[in-house]
Each structure stands twice: as structure tokens, then as C-alpha cells.
């Protein structure tokens with residue numbers, strides 16, 4: 001494909017354009033290969049959309065769409081749903097007012113130096129970290145049914161989304177192995193944020209130098225000392241993370257206040 005013109009962006013920000021392009025891709029492309037949703041796939045989709053409806057830090061029309069989709073999915077008395085019905089709702093064929101999701105792909109913080117790099121998988125990580133941080137920092141979430149401060153709710157919804165739907169099947173398998181090993185032991189919301197951060201760094205380190213690595217965005221232990229000097233420490237010449245600082249950094253980096261709406265519709 002053609003390389004799009006480069007967009008200037010700030011590496012210390014999260015871009016709504018990435019989150020919305022990612023949601024568009026998830027709902028209109030990734031799910032589209034599942035013609036009928038039933039059984040554990042349907043349960044997984046309902047739970048993931050519930051998490052999105054409660055925690056996606058979006059503009060009103062997007063949040064309205066996610067809430068409408070969630071209410072519709074949970075209220076349907078069917079055990080099978082054709083994907084086309086979901087698409088009709090996402091495309092707002094019912095003309096419900098005030099509801100809209102872009103159908104453009106506009107990668108910003110997730111743009112690659114070539115079209116085969118970055119994009120959707122980058123936006124999915126960004127979405128997961130954002131949802132996880134929001135589960136912790138938005139106090140109203142804790143009083144909603146099913147959001148009883150349980151760190152497992154969001155983590156397990158992410159895990160099962162990847163397992164059932166993520167188009168990169170090899171990635172899904174790797175992620176499931178990591179989840180099996182230690183996800184069940186995560187006991188607090190802060191631990192859940194750090195678990196996802198740690199596993200993402202494990203993936204970065206495994207993929208460093210792989211053909212999928214964009215040479216302009218080398219896989220590194222993140223956040224780098226440029227991003228967060230206080231997150232790093234050397235003890236007797238060995239690098240260590242200062243996890244309380246990392247946690248504080250993640251809570252601020254993935255917070256609502258750090259989302260830029262530049263390039264989004």
C-alpha cells in the first residue's frame with residue numbers, strides 16, 4: 001500500500017485518533033470474520049463491550065454507540081447473533097440520534113514508517129492500558145454492578161477478547177500462555193495496571209529485532225529514561241524498575257487528561 005503523509009505527534013501523549021481508529025477496526029474488520037456469534041464468543045463479546053461502554057474515555061457520540069451496543073447485546077434473548085446485525089448497529093442504520101463512530105483509519109501515535117508496521121496492534125495495546133487505568137482512576141466505576149473493585153473483571157475481558165478474536169493467532173497464543181501463568185494471581189487494580197505493563201514489556205523484549213519491528217520504533221523496555229527518569233534506578237550497576245514510580249507514570253500517561261484530540265474527527 002501507499003505510505004500516508006507523516007503526521008507530527010508528541011510521544012508523551014495518547015491520541016484519541018488511535019483509540020477511535022482501533023475501535024473502528026475492531027468492530028468493523030476484526031469481528032467481521034465471525035459471521036455468527038454464539039456460545040463463549042458471544043459471552044466474550046458482551047463482556048468486552050460492557051467494559052468498553054463503562055470505561056472508554058471517548059467523545060459523547062462514541063460512548064453513546066458503545067452503550068447502545070452493550071444494552072442491545074445484553075438484552076437480546078437470543079443465543080446466536082449474526083455479525084451483520086452488530087454492523088448495522090455500529091453503522092447506525094437505526095438512526096439513533098447522537099451516536100457515531102468514525103470509519104476512517106487515522107493512526108497518529110500508532111503510525112508506522114511503512115504501512116505494514118504498527119497500526120491496529122499498537123492501538124489495541126493503547127486501548128487496553130487506557131481501559132485498565134480508567135478502571136482504577138474513575139471512582140464512579142467502583143459502584144457499578146460488576147465493577148466492585150475487581151481487578152479481574154477488566155483483565156479477564158481483555159484476555160478473552162484476545163483469545164477469541166485477535167486476528168494475530170500466534171499473538172493470542174503467546175498472550176494466553178502469559179495469562180495462564182499469572183493473571184489469576186492479580187489481586188488489586190494497581191497490580192492489574194502493572195501486570196499489563198510488565199507483560200507488554202515481555203512482548204517488546206521478545207520481539208526486539210523481529211521482522212515486524214518498525215525501525216523507527218524499536219522495541220524497548222518502556223517507559224524509557226527519557227519518558228520517565230524516575231522510573232529507573234541502578235543498583236550495583238544493574239538496572240531495576242521503581243515500580244511505584246512506574247505505576248504513577250502509567251496512571252498519568254494513560255489518563256483522560258493526557259489524551260490529545262488532534263487528528264480525530
Ligand code: FAD
Nearest residue numbers: 118121122124125170171174175197200201203212217222
Ligand atoms: P506496541 O508494542 O504496539 O506498543 C504501543 C505503544 O504502547 C507504544 O508505542 C508505547 O507508547 C506504549 N508501550 C510500549 N510498551 C509499553 C508497556 N510495557 N506498557 C505500557 N505501554 C507501553 N506481535 C508479534 O509479532 N508476536 C506476538 O506474539 C505478539 N503478541 C501480541 C499480543 C498482544 C496482546 C498484542 C495487543 C499485540 C501483540 N503483538 C505481537 C504485536 C506487537 O506487540 C506490537 O503491537 C506491534 O509489533 C506494533 O508495535 P509498536 O512499535 O507499535 O508498539
